[in-house]
Amino acid sequence: MNKILKKSAKKLADDNARGAQIGLLEEVFNDIYPSRWTIYKVNFFRGIAFGFGSAIGATVLIFLLIWILNFFVNIPGGIGDFIQSIINAMQNRR
Numbered sequence: 854m855n856k857i858l859k860k861s862a863k864k865l866a867d868d869n870a871r872g873a874q875i876g877l878l879e880e881v882f883n884d885i886y887p888s889r890w891t892i893y894k895v896n897f898f899r900g901i902a903f904g905f906g907s908a909i910g911a912t913v914l915i916f917l918l919i920w921i922l923n924f925f926v927n928i929p930g931g932i933g934d935f936i937q938s939i940i941n942a943m944q945n946r947r
Contacts, residue, residue, distance in 0.1 A: 862935055
C-alpha cells in the first residue's frame with residue numbers, strides 16, 4: 854500500500870510540474886501574440902515563406918541533379934546513354 858501511495862504522489866507531483874510548465878508557456882505565448890489576428894497574420898506569412906523556400910530549394914536540387922548527370926553522359930557501356938535519356942526526359946518536361 855505504501856508503494857501505491859508513493860507512486861501516486863510522484864505522479865501527482867509530475868502532473869503539477871507539467872501543468873505549471875504549460876501555464877508558463879501559455880502566458881509567454883499570450884504576451885508575444887496579443888490578438889488572434891496577429892497569430893493569423895504571422896502564420897500566413899510564415900506559410901508563404903515556407904512555400905517559396907520549398908519551391909526555390911526544389912529548383913536548385915533539380916538543377917544540381919541535371920548538372921551532375923551531365924558529367925556522366927560520356928561513360929561507355931550503355932550507362933551514358935541511359936543518363937542522356939534521363940536528362941532529355943527532364944528537359945522535355947519544361
